[in-house]
Amino acid sequence: MQTKKQTRDFHHALAVQADLCTGCTHCMAVCPTRAIRIRNGKAIILANRCVDCGECYKACPVSAIAVEQDDLQMIFRFPVRVILIPSILIGQFPRKIMASSIYNALKEIGFTHVFEVENTVDMVIEAGRQIMLENKERPVISSFCPAIVRLIQVKFPSLVDNILKVNPPIDMSAMYYREKLKMSGIPAENIGLFYATPCAAKIAAVKSPVGEIESAIDGVINMDLLYNRILNYLQRKYTETTPPETDDLLSSRGILWSTTRGEAIHSAGRALAIDGIQNVNEFLENIENEKLDKIDFLELRACDESCAGGILMSGNRFLTVERLKNRSDEYRAREDDKIRKVQDGYLDITEHGFLGNIEPRPIEKLDEDISAALKKVERKRRMMCYLPGFDCGGCGAPDCQTLAEDIVTGNGQISQCIFLQQQMIKQNLLSQSQAVKITGDIWGKERLEKNCNKIGAENENN
Ligand code: SF4
Numbered sequence: 001m002q003t004k005k006q007t008r009d010f011h012h013a014l015a016v017q018a019d020l021c022t023g024c025t026h027c028m029a030v031c032p033t034r035a036i037r038i039r040n041g042k043a044i045i046l047a048n049r050c051v052d053c054g055e056c057y058k059a060c061p062v063s064a065i066a067v068e069q070d071d072l073q074m075i076f077r078f079p080v081r082v083i084l085i086p087s088i089l090i091g092q093f094p095r096k097i098m099a100s101s102i103y104n105a106l107k108e109i110g111f112t113h114v115f116e117v118e119n120t121v122d123m124v125i126e127a128g129r130q131i132m133l134e135n136k137e138r139p140v141i142s143s144f145c146p147a148i149v150r151l152i153q154v155k156f157p158s159l160v161d162n163i164l165k166v167n168p169p170i171d172m173s174a175m176y177y178r179e180k181l182k183m184s185g186i187p188a189e190n191i192g193l194f195y196a197t198p199c200a201a202k203i204a205a206v207k208s209p210v211g212e213i214e215s216a217i218d219g220v221i222n223m224d225l226l227y228n229r230i231l232n233y234l235q236r237k238y239t240e241t242t243p244p245e246t247d248d249l250l251s252s253r254g255i256l257w258s259t260t261r262g263e264a265i266h267s268a269g270r271a272l273a274i275d276g277i278q279n280v281n282e283f284l285e286n287i288e289n290e291k292l293d294k295i296d297f298l299e300l301r302a303c304d305e306s307c308a309g310g311i312l313m314s315g316n317r318f319l320t321v322e323r324l325k326n327r328s329d330e331y332r333a334r335e336d337d338k339i340r341k342v343q344d345g346y347l348d349i350t351e352h353g354f355l356g357n358i359e360p361r362p363i364e365k366l367d368e369d370i371s372a373a374l375k376k377v378e379r380k381r382r383m384m385c386y387l388p389g390f391d392c393g394g395c396g397a398p399d400c401q402t403l404a405e406d407i408v409t410g411n412g413q414i415s416q417c418i419f420l421q422q423q424m425i426k427q428n429l430l431s432q433s434q435a436v437k438i439t440g441d442i443w444g445k446e447r448l449e450k451n452c453n454k455i456g457a458e459n460e461n462n
Pocket residue numbers: 014030031032033034035036045049050051052053054055056057
């Protein structure tokens with residue numbers, strides 16, 4: 001088994017566009033890791049807490065949160081340009097559109113080869129089976145969804161060792177296909193591999209992989225961009241009536257892999273599938289508090305309906321899942337071999353199938369030094385005796401607990417609390433003008449002035 005080192009810093013694919021942000025706090029309220037604060041009337045994302053789940057993106061009423069996008073033109077740096085697509089890309093289009101039409105559209109965009117990442121799912125299943133046999137730690141938690149892996153690293157660090165250290169199909173396919181092209185005589189430097197991503201977490205995972213030194217992928221193309229280009233092609237061109245010549249590794253199992261239960265149904269023992277980051281959060285809290293046991297495998301996905309609900313998906317997620325089920329049934333009907341060929345000489349699972357160490361990155365650790373951390377826990381507890389517990393967000397943090405944590409870690413002050421400010425003014429601990437300045441630093445000075453056209457008032461009603 002190969003040992004790989006982990007890249008130190010998290011790359012993030014989501015960013016607040018300050019010129020559009022109205023400071024409405026919708027994003028702050030939904031963030032599962034409490035990564036958002038309001039400063040100077042704008043949302044800011046704390047890099048060490050964000051897991052790129054995309055909840056803030058979905059909640060923003062004025063589209064002020066942007067997803068990073070690699071320039072499509074970069075693909076032309078390579079003579080051989082491979083687009084690795086998840087099957088959900090095809091599932092977004094009506095069933096009458098043959099997959100071959102979508103392959104052709106991608107070739108018109110500029111790719112020379114199209115490869116569905118689920119081609120290597122049977123290799124992933126085999127590698128997972130080997131680990132489950134060797135490792136007795138339970139529950140084993142899937143490493144498929146990068147937002148969930150990061151969530152565990154930052155919020156549930158005691159569960160890091162439970163993560164299944166198997167390369168997901170995207171990485172397995174990138175390594176497999178590169179090797180296959182090299183063995184056909186194409187020089188390695190001529191091959192560019194690009195991934196069509198349905199979400200921000202996968203962009204972040206390609207740019208700073210967990211458990212790998214570097215990704216086998218050269219760039220990421222956002223799925224919404226490809227969807228619009230494919231739609232444009234389909235409206236202009238004759239559409240195919242025969243299926244594409246796909247690699248013979250694609251199976252009925254593979255097609256459903258990225259849908260909810262796509263992974264769990266292949267696990268031995270008691271396996272559960274949970275989608276939606278808030279559901280996952282709640283479930284992991286129960287696991288951590290040992291309220292749940294005797295579970296062998298957990299498939300956890302950040303998005304509702306798994307990848308079909310990714311923030312860069314344009315198609316309706318429920319219809320996408322239905323179409324994938326139909327496509328999988330068609331494949332199953334013509335699969336004569338019940339046991340698929342999992343190795344065909346291009347990729348050695350023992351060498352490339354496994355992830356290296358995944359480090360915990362706890363956000364709730366108040367200090368590196370244990371005795372200092374214990375003192376801060378006590379200080380935080382005392383701080384909560386003063387804070388009102390309304391979780392109103394007026395301090396620019398999502399709740400009173402978070403403000404207390406910010407205070408003891410030197411990132412906040414008690415006078416940020418708009419209720420305690422009044423007490424402090426009464427006790428001459430704070431002047432009126434100091435209180436106005438503190439509140440202005442959080443919400444922006446213009447927010448406190450009388451102005452019927454101020455930014456939030458207008459945009460909220462649009
Ligand atoms: S992407 Fe998720 S974790 Fe990051 S700031 Fe947005 S809601 Fe929070």
